[in-house]
Amino acid sequence: MRTKHLIIATILLFASTTVRSQDAKEISTKALNVTDIDAMEMTSTLTIMDAKGHERIRKTSTASKKFGETTKIITKFTAPADVKGTGLLVYDYENKNDDMWIYLPAIRKVRRIVSSEKGKSFMGSEFSNADMSKPNLDDYTYKTLGTEEYHGIMCWKIESVPMNDDLAYDNGFSKKIALIDKNSYFTYKITYYDLNNELHKEMTISGYDEVGSGMFLARNMVMINLQNGRKSILTIDQLQNGSSLTENSFTPAALEK
Amino acid sequence: MKYKFIIIPVFLWLLSGSCYAQGLFENTVNQADDEHKLQIDFSGYGRASAYGGSNFYDYSTLFAEFGIQGKLACKRALLFTDLRLRAGSQFDSLGIKLQMKETYVGYQSDKIDVYLGAKIVSWGRMDGFNPTDNITPYDYFFLTADPDDQKLPNFLLQTRWYITPQINLELIAIPIYRPSVYRYDLFDLGEYTTFVAPALPDNTFKNGSLAARFNFDLPNTGFSVSWFRGYDPFYGFNVYDISWEEFAPSIQLQAQPYLKNTFGADFDIPLGSWVLRSEAAYNLTSAYQDSMYIPNPDISYVAGVEHSFRGVVTILQYIGKYTIDFASLDDLPPPENLNDMIIRELAAFDRKIFYQQEKTNHALSLSLSKRFAHETMNSELMGYYNITSEEWFIRPKFSWKITDNLETGIGGMYYAGPDKSVFSYASDVLNGGFVELKVSF
Numbered sequence: 001m002r003t004k005h006l007i008i009a010t011i012l013l014f015a016s017t018t019v020r021s022q023d024a025k026e027i028s029t030k031a032l033n034v035t036d037i038d039a040m041e042m043t044s045t046l047t048i049m050d051a052k053g054h055e056r057i058r059k060t061s062t063a064s065k066k067f068g069e070t071t072k073i074i075t076k077f078t079a080p081a082d083v084k085g086t087g088l089l090v091y092d093y094e095n096k097n098d099d100m101w102i103y104l105p106a107i108r109k110v111r112r113i114v115s116s117e118k119g120k121s122f123m124g125s126e127f128s129n130a131d132m133s134k135p136n137l138d139d140y141t142y143k144t145l146g147t148e149e150y151h152g153i154m155c156w157k158i159e160s161v162p163m164n165d166d167l168a169y170d171n172g173f174s175k176k177i178a179l180i181d182k183n184s185y186f187t188y189k190i191t192y193y194d195l196n197n198e199l200h201k202e203m204t205i206s207g208y209d210e211v212g213s214g215m216f217l218a219r220n221m222v223m224i225n226l227q228n229g230r231k232s233i234l235t236i237d238q239l240q241n242g243s244s245l246t247e248n249s250f251t252p253a254a255l256e257k
Numbered sequence: 258m259k260y261k262f263i264i265i266p267v268f269l270w271l272l273s274g275s276c277y278a279q280g281l282f283e284n285t286v287n288q289a290d291d292e293h294k295l296q297i298d299f300s301g302y303g304r305a306s307a308y309g310g311s312n313f314y315d316y317s318t319l320f321a322e323f324g325i326q327g328k329l330a331c332k333r334a335l336l337f338t339d340l341r342l343r344a345g346s347q348f349d350s351l352g353i354k355l356q357m358k359e360t361y362v363g364y365q366s367d368k369i370d371v372y373l374g375a376k377i378v379s380w381g382r383m384d385g386f387n388p389t390d391n392i393t394p395y396d397y398f399f400l401t402a403d404p405d406d407q408k409l410p411n412f413l414l415q416t417r418w419y420i421t422p423q424i425n426l427e428l429i430a431i432p433i434y435r436p437s438v439y440r441y442d443l444f445d446l447g448e449y450t451t452f453v454a455p456a457l458p459d460n461t462f463k464n465g466s467l468a469a470r471f472n473f474d475l476p477n478t479g480f481s482v483s484w485f486r487g488y489d490p491f492y493g494f495n496v497y498d499i500s501w502e503e504f505a506p507s508i509q510l511q512a513q514p515y516l517k518n519t520f521g522a523d524f525d526i527p528l529g530s531w532v533l534r535s536e537a538a539y540n541l542t543s544a545y546q547d548s549m550y551i552p553n554p555d556i557s558y559v560a561g562v563e564h565s566f567r568g569v570v571t572i573l574q575y576i577g578k579y580t581i582d583f584a585s586l587d588d589l590p591p592p593e594n595l596n597d598m599i600i601r602e603l604a605a606f607d608r609k610i611f612y613q614q615e616k617t618n619h620a621l622s623l624s625l626s627k628r629f630a631h632e633t634m635n636s637e638l639m640g641y642y643n644i645t646s647e648e649w650f651i652r653p654k655f656s657w658k659i660t661d662n663l664e665t666g667i668g669g670m671y672y673a674g675p676d677k678s679v680f681s682y683a684s685d686v687l688n689g690g691f692v693e694l695k696v697s698f
Contacts, residue, residue: 124632
């Protein structure tokens with residue numbers, strides 16, 4: 001009888017854990033989908049500040065469009081002069097490694113690059129390459145840590161842990177905790193822990209604008225490195241919902257133009 | 258009258274095509290002026306560059322340069338120019354030079370691009386060793402911190418037809434041959450050897466070059482097949498004259514380009530966090546048995562891998578060559594006289610510059626680069642070793658972006674090889690260090 005109670009309790013414990021786990025993933029999926037725009041064009045400014053407040057500024061122009069199951073993203077750097085003309089093309093797949101090409105004016109060639117080391121710094125900023133593309137949801141396990149109020153808004157507190165050590169190394173963090181609006185599913189804050197499980201970076205996201213039917217895009221992202229005091233700000237300057245660009249504009253050859 | 262009817266619709270079609278509304282992405286990339294739809298973009302730089310320390314030259318290159326790049330786009334029409342004004346010294350020759358790095362006009366659309374003018378074209382997927390790239394000439398003796406400075410434009414007509422988003426066909430016509438720059442006159446080839454003006458092909462239709470490339474950029478692989486017919490920018494040397502004064506020979510050499518057909522192919526494949534690349538070319542020449550400046554037909558091939566080891570981008574390449582119809586000079590009957598001996602020695606020199614001194618030639622190259630200090634600093638190391646000829650070089654470079662507009666670079670180049678090898682001759686001229694300071698705007 002005692003054993004029976006123990007089994008029932010164990011089953012209930014596993015069941016409740018599974019339900020919580022699915023909920024957390026569902027919330028993360030909804031949070032991702034609310035900003036998953038089929039096509040758009042934008043210009044943005046990336047401000048990189050060191051601990052002393054010295055600034056470096058990068059300006060980019062980006063177009064993104066979904067063709068079939070693949071989201072294709074082309075980015076061209078428009079400032080400063082030394083990186084101007086550099087182009088990056090990403091074919092963002094749901095369940096496999098992305099295809100990526102880069103065009104460097106200095107070598108006048110388009111080169112295929114691999115999308116490993118997503119945890120590497122994006123253009124020397126505190127953002128990582130992983131922050132610049134849509135994450136693969138199946139790469140993580142999810143857990144709801146409860147709820148938390150953020151600037152008067154009730155949020156889910158969701159923990160995401162990479163499935164294995166390789167994914168953790170690739171993404172550059174051991175876990176991240178996101179605050180997701182319980183109503184709108186907007187993500188307002190993500191806290192990153194480094195591979196030693198120490199608090200590393202904190203990203204705050206604001207300025208959600210509706211760009212389509214039920215689709216939103218955040219205009220401001222601020223990433224603070226809590227270990228070295230550096231800070232990077234990504235601001236969307238101009239935004240256009242939809243894109244008239246054809247698939248020919250999202251090819252390696254188009255990077256050279 | 259008939260032609261008039263053809264020309265007018267074509268003109269109207271071009272105009273109508275050009276009056277399309279552009280999106281935010283294209284407008285921003287091309288710096289559109291909203292009112293006139295004339296897109297103008299200027300950028301440029303100033304730099305001071307020094308390269309020196311070789312056995313023969315304390316200052317190989319020492320100059321100040323102002324460069325400006327301008328891009329004007331009016332709807333689908335395009336004008337691009339890259340002009341450089343340089344003052345300084347190159348191998349003890351002082352002067353001011355205006356260089357048109359590139360200037361071309363063109364028509365760009367979703368389906369087809371057409372460019373005409375002085376333009377640089379880079380073919381091939383490998384790094385630094387591209388057997389399929391027979392189009393772009395190089396000035397190997399313009400020594401700076403930036404290897405791109407050595408690329409020279411051709412006057413050419415280039416069209417690219419986008420058959421599908423993944424497949425395009427590129428056609429290139431180069432009416433006038435432009436050779437690469439090899440300053441063998443700077444080498445110590447002995448006191449009896451001099452160079453006369455090169456024997457360049459006449460500017461006729463038949464001496465022009467044609468090239469075509471089918472390029473496929475698929476999600477899991479990229480590959481291309483290509484063809485080139487024309488004079489190779491990488492020319493050979495012929496004996497112009499050998500005369501004797503008492504017991505001393507006077508040998509006059511002449512650069513002489515040769516005609517060839519090249520069939521090439523290349524590919525790249527991403528495999529997880531690795532990229533595999535390869536490129537090969539089948540070079541066909543004729544009359545090579547009678548002319549020392551024409552290399553034998555050969556198959557040149559390069560295979561490499563790229564991977565990032567803890568942030569160090571590592572590219573390892575094997576560079577090989579198989580010479581068809583190879584006959585060793587050692588197997589020939591002994592020279593009958595001194596002139597024959599000199600000619601044979603010079604034929605051996607031509608074989609060295611073509612890497613055809615053996616039936617097969619094997620070489621390795623390794624490139625390491627790492628960005629650090631939040632990508633404001635970059636260190637690179639490039640090494641090459643030719644297993645067959647035992648020649649090698651190494652090229653370290655360090656660059657630092659002090660601010661967004663100010664960058665400095667420092668590094669060096671060191672060639673070495675057995676006595677009388679090409680790298681041995683080059684080492685006296687090309688070895689040295691460089692430093693550069695550049696402001697971009």
